[in-house]
Structures are given as C-alpha cells and as structure tokens.
Amino acid sequence: MKLLPKLNKTNNILIRIAIVVIVYTYIYYQVFYRHDIHVTVGLLENTVENKVFLPLFISASLLMLVNLFLESKKWQFLVSLRERVSAFTSIKAVFTGLSVSIFTPNRVGEFLGRVFFLEKTQPMEGIFMTVIGSLSQLLVTIVVGSLGLAFFLPYYYSPTDFSTEMLMGSLYVLGFLANIIFLGLYLNISFITDLSRRVIKPEWKHWNHYIEVFSSYKTIELLKVFGLSFLRYLVFSTQFYLFLRAFEVPLTVGEAMMLIPVIYLVTTSIPTIALSELGVRGSVSVFFIGVFMAGQFSGVGDLQLRVFAASTCIWLINIALPALIGTFFVYHLRFFGKTNIDTDDE
Numbered sequence: 545m546k547l548l549p550k551l552n553k554t555n556n557i558l559i560r561i562a563i564v565v566i567v568y569t570y571i572y573y574q575v576f577y578r579h580d581i582h583v584t585v586g587l588l589e590n591t592v593e594n595k596v597f598l599p600l601f602i603s604a605s606l607l608m609l610v611n612l613f614l615e616s617k618k619w620q621f622l623v624s625l626r627e628r629v630s631a632f633t634s635i636k637a638v639f640t641g642l643s644v645s646i647f648t649p650n651r652v653g654e655f656l657g658r659v660f661f662l663e664k665t666q667p668m669e670g671i672f673m674t675v676i677g678s679l680s681q682l683l684v685t686i687v688v689g690s691l692g693l694a695f696f697l698p699y700y701y702s703p704t705d706f707s708t709e710m711l712m713g714s715l716y717v718l719g720f721l722a723n724i725i726f727l728g729l730y731l732n733i734s735f736i737t738d739l740s741r742r743v744i745k746p747e748w749k750h751w752n753h754y755i756e757v758f759s760s761y762k763t764i765e766l767l768k769v770f771g772l773s774f775l776r777y778l779v780f781s782t783q784f785y786l787f788l789r790a791f792e793v794p795l796t797v798g799e800a801m802m803l804i805p806v807i808y809l810v811t812t813s814i815p816t817i818a819l820s821e822l823g824v825r826g827s828v829s830v831f832f833i834g835v836f837m838a839g840q841f842s843g844v845g846d847l848q849l850r851v852f853a854a855s856t857c858i859w860l861i862n863i864a865l866p867a868l869i870g871t872f873f874v875y876h877l878r879f880f881g882k883t884n885i886d887t888d889d890e
Contacts, residue, residue: 560874567646567871571864597790601857604786608861611779612638618680618772619658622673625760626665636873637661641674642863643870644877649815654678660876668754676733676761680773682812683730688777689809690719695802699836731766734759780862781805787854793833793847807832826855 591597612635620634629637637658644657655678659670694716703709729735737759740752761769784807785800795803811828830851837847 556878560877563644563874563877564871567643567867570646571868574864575860591791594792600786600790604783604790604857605861607779607783607786608865611776611783611862612866614772614776614779615677618677618769618776619674621765621772622677622769623662623665623670625673625757626669627662629661633661636870636876639866639870640873640876641870642867643874646863646867657870657877660878666754668751669757672754672757676758676766677769677773679730679733680766680769681776683726683770684773684777685805685808685812686726687723688774689805689812690723692802692805693809694719696806696832696836730770731763733761733766777808780858781808783862784854784858787857788833788851790857791850791853793837793850793854795833795837799836803832803836825859826852829855 616631616634616638619638620629620631623629640661641654641657642651645651645653647653655671655674658674659665659667662670665673697712697715701712703712737752737755740755744751781800781804784804785795785797788795788800807829810832811825814824814828830848833851834847
C-alpha cells in the first residue's frame with residue numbers, strides 16, 4: 545500500500561509534464577506553421593510605420609491584464625462561498641485553467657484547471673462554482689450578441705414584402721423573450737438544485753450535496769457576477785476593436801458595437817477544439833465584417849488579411865500568452881490521490 549502514494553505522485557508529475565508539452569507544442573505549431581501567423585507578421589511589417597499602430601497595439605495588449613484580473617475577481621468572489629482565496633492564488637488559477645483548457649472542446653478544461661487551487665472546497669463544488677461564472681459570461685455574450693444581431697440583420701437581409709417583415713419581427717420577439725427567459729433562469733439558478741432532487745436516481749443522491757451550490761447564491765450576488773462578466777466582455781470587445789483599428793480596418797465605434805457582439809455570439813455557438821479555434825474565430829470575423837463592409841473597402845482580400853491578423857492577435861494575447869504563463873503553475877494539479885507526501889517535493 546505504501547507504493548500507492550508514490551504511484552499517485554508519479555502519475556501527477558507525468559500529467560503535468562504532458563500538459564506543458566501539449567501547450568508548448570500547440571502554440572509552437574500555431575506560431576511557426578500556421579499561415580495566419582505569417583500573415584499577421586507580414587501586416588505588422590507594413591503597418592508598424594503608421595503612427596497610431598503602436599499605441600493601439602500596446603493598449604489592446606495591456607487590456608489582457610484587465611481582462612484576466614476581472615475573471616480572477618469573478619472566480620475569487622464565487623469560491624468565497626466556501627473558502628477565502630487570495631488575489632494571487634485566483635490569478636494563478638485563471639492562468640492554469642487556460643493552460644489545461646488549450647486541448648479541451650470549447651476550453652471546458654478551465655473548470656478542472658482551477659479547482660486544484662482550492663484547499664477546503666470539494667472539487668465538484670469548485671467546478672460547479674466555476675460553471676456559474678462561465679454561465680454568466682455566456683449569458684452576457686448571448687444578450688449583447690442578440691442586440692448586435694438585431695441591428696446587423698437589416699444589413700445582411702432587407703425584407704422586401706410583408707411576410708418577410710413579419711418573419712423578421714417574429715424573430716426579434718422570440719429573441720427578446722429568449723433573453724428574458726435566460727436571464728430569469730440565471731437569476732433563479734437554484735432551480736437546478738430543485739430539479740436535481742426530483743430527477744436524480746437514488747444511487748446518485750450523493751451528487752445533491754455538490755449541486756446544492758447552485759442554491760447558495762443570492763440574486764444580488766448573481767447580479768454582481770453578471771456585472772463582472774459584462775465588464776470583462778467590454779474589455780475584450782474593446783481589445784478586438786483596437787486590434788482592428790491597428791490593422792487599419794475602418795470600422796467606427798458604432799459599427800464595432802454592432803459587429804463584434806455578433807462575431808462573439810456566433811463563435812461561442814460553434815463547438816471547437818483548440819486546434820481549430822483560431823481558424824474559426826478568423827473565419828467568422830471575416831464573414832461578418834466582410835458582409836458589412838462590402839463595397840466600402842478597396843480590395844476584399846486585403847480586408848480579409850487585416851481582419852484575420854486582428855483575430856490572430858487577440859487569440860495570441862488573450863489565450864496563447866496566458867496559457868504559456870499558466871504552465872509555470874501546473875505543479876498545483878493533483879489528478880490522483882491528494883496525499884500527505886504531495887508537499888514533499890512540490
């Protein structure tokens with residue numbers, strides 16, 4: 545039996561090494577082999593002489609710190625229900641979550657990567673707390689994206705008769721009602737606990753203890769989480785706009801307020817893995833901005849390259865760079881048996 549703790553420790557170390565190798569290999573592949581990166585470097589050489597390029601690029605890059613700070617504050621607030629976590633620990637958890645999520649569909653690995661920083665909270669409770677934060681961020685994306693879509697649709701398809709006008713009007717009403725329902729469900733998220741008590745089989749009743757987390761937050765607390773998610777949304781939307789302007793995509797602030805939420809809404813709704821996420825982001829951005837600016841920009845190909853470059857930069861700054869930083873904190877990850885000797889070499 546004495547071999548078990550040592551085996552667990554060995555397995556933990558091997559998994560940590562694997563995570564680091566995957567993160568570095570994937571980002572190396574993106575940076576040195578993907579055509580998107582070469583396009584970005586080429587445009588950087590052409591646009592760096594523009595006087596406004598450097599201030600815009602640096603401002604957008606620095607906003608990454610604000611983005612991650614808001615996410616760490618949101619997670620810190622959510623887990624305070626069970627234990628106090630320092631600001632530095634919360635930031636480390638966010639960075640590590642990004643590292644673990646690099647190879648998971650739609651970056652769901654963030655849930656798992658963060659819970660290992662909790663000492664007094666059950667892992668499943670920590671995961672459910674993190675899920676609440678992700679749901680609030682998703683809800684912001686849906687609500688703001690729906691508003692942007694309502695303004696964008698007339699540009700993409702203008703009704704020509706009464707029946708199509710009625711159809712579009714019905715879509716607006718359904719979208720409005722859907723947002724109200726989603727907001728209502730989020731602010732009354734305790735319904736998940738009530739539902740689980742009714743549908744979970746007797747042999748799985750122990751899950752109810754973890755699912756109780758959903759009924760532990762008051763409406764005012766959920767609103768605070770939603771507010772932090774909204775602030776974070778404003779930050780990375782501003783980042784995207786600044787990168788677009790840095791690469792001389794001539795969007796006004798008003799146009800960006802309409803298009804960027806639609807891009808994020810569609811991107812979020814597409815199931816992706818890390819190996820395809822950058823391409824999906826770029827393709828969606830090119831499509832919507834291209835549709836809106838058709839005829840307004842000389843050279844469609846040039847517009848596509850500039851939009852791809854902006855999408856690539858925001859991916860590098862908000863995902864790739866934090867994921868690399870997160871690899872320095874993977875020693876916190878313990879996938880097997882948390883034993884007393886774990887701290888002997890940590």
